Amino acid sequence: MELLKEPAFRADQVWRWVYQLGAQSFSTMNNVPLLFRETLGLHYSLERTQEHQVLISKDKTIKWLLAFSDANEVETVWIPEQTRSTLCISSQVGCTLNCKFCHTGTQPLVRNLRAGEIVAQLLHAKDVLQDWPSHAPTRKINNIVMMGMGEPLLNYEQVAKAIQIMMHPQGLDISRKKITLSTSGIVPQIKRCAEELGVNLAISLHAVTDELRNHLVPINKKYPINELLQACRDYASITGCRKITFEYVMLKGVNDSPADAKKLVDLIKGIPAKINLIPFNPWPGTELECSTESNIKQFAAIIEKAGYIAPVRTPRGEDIMAACGQLKSASIKAKAYQA
Structure with a gap:
């Protein structure tokens, strides 16, 4: 050849x-x-994904519905x-985790x-x-978050390969400090991620007791x-990372009490951490409600008094269903399968 x-x-x-x-x-x-070049063209393709839909929010957030072959x-x-921009990337078509507050979880897993x-x-x-070019001094995309559709650590091999391509200094050249991988808690793969990637880690926690987390995030049963x-x-020790982010969706009357905040502080003691408080973003069919503004402020104050940063995430793209927990494609099949 x-x-x-x-x-x-x-x-x-x-x-x-x-x-x-x-x-x-x-x-x-x-x-x-x-x-x-001609020989490459006979054997390989640089064809991009197909854009089936693009929605632009009033806050300038853009959501693309992208189709594969x-x-x-x-x-x-x-x-x-103002100071940065972030691209939220999917790792699976659909999801298997069925987290109660997440719209993506209502779509069965089609494939990795x-x-x-x-x-x-x-x-x-x-x-x-x-x-x-990717090395331009004023990049329009300077942060990557693996927080789109799917659980990245249930597709670890392919996600790791993709992140390594993104980080390659002779290519896309995105610093590992600018890449965040969010997981609902696939414990065995967290260590691999620390040893092989060393990117920022975000944990979808959302509850401070196993009883409640078993309900909200069913993978907690495992x-x-x-x-x-x-x-x-262990991740913090292996990577020397600055902080692990704990994501905590604020659900009215479910996980937003002062007692919950104090328990959260006790749980993360000794872990370099920040807590992202996420006002619940509603989607069609959900019975859950967002915590009141006063409850969120009280919750944040308790965490901050304990010495942790607890920013309240500003919802982006709500009007186009692009906010956290709202992503869901039209690729639904009756029988899930793994690629």
Whole structure:
């Protein structure tokens, strides 16, 4: 095969064209021999995902519904802010975890995304935002959060490969300090993530007792709170990370009492941490309600008095169902399967 006769540096050239310059065709790679470009075109494709829908919020958040070659879809969200911007990326079509407050959890798992499909969400956003080359000093996407559809650590191999591509210094060159992986608590994979990736870790906690968390986040039945928090301590020790983020959705009359706040402080004692308080974002069919503003402020005050940062997340993209916990694609199949 002709590809095997090329010098090794050809791979570096192609890599840089794809991940530094955003090339969408081999024909544009003008420092690569024509015959080699033609041969690549016969065997490989740089075709992007298909944009089935784009919604733009009044706060300028953008949500894309992106389709892959098998017609399955995921949602990807870009959240611009004054000092930074964040891309929220999906790791699965659907989800298996059935967290009670999450709209995505009402969609059955269809399949895991492959590494290329995970990275493709970033490439699409960079295309739309004209955010090339990747080393530009004023990037329009400077933070990545694996907080979209799916549980990243149930698709660890492909997620890890995608993150390694994103971090590669000769490609997309996104610092591990600018990448956050959010998990509901797949304990065995948390250590692997620490050893192999070392990115920021966010834990979807949402409750301070196993009884309540078993109901809100059913994976807790397999990996209860004490095991999860020990994994967090180990993660901090292995990575030397600045802080682990604990995500806590505020649910009226469910988990928002002063006693809950005090218990939360006790649970995370000794862990370098911050607590993101997330006002519940309603979606069609849910019976849950968001905590009152006064209850959220009281909850935050108790945590901050204990010496932890407890920002209240400002909902973004609510009007286009792009806020935390609201993502859900149309790719629903009767029988779930793993890719």
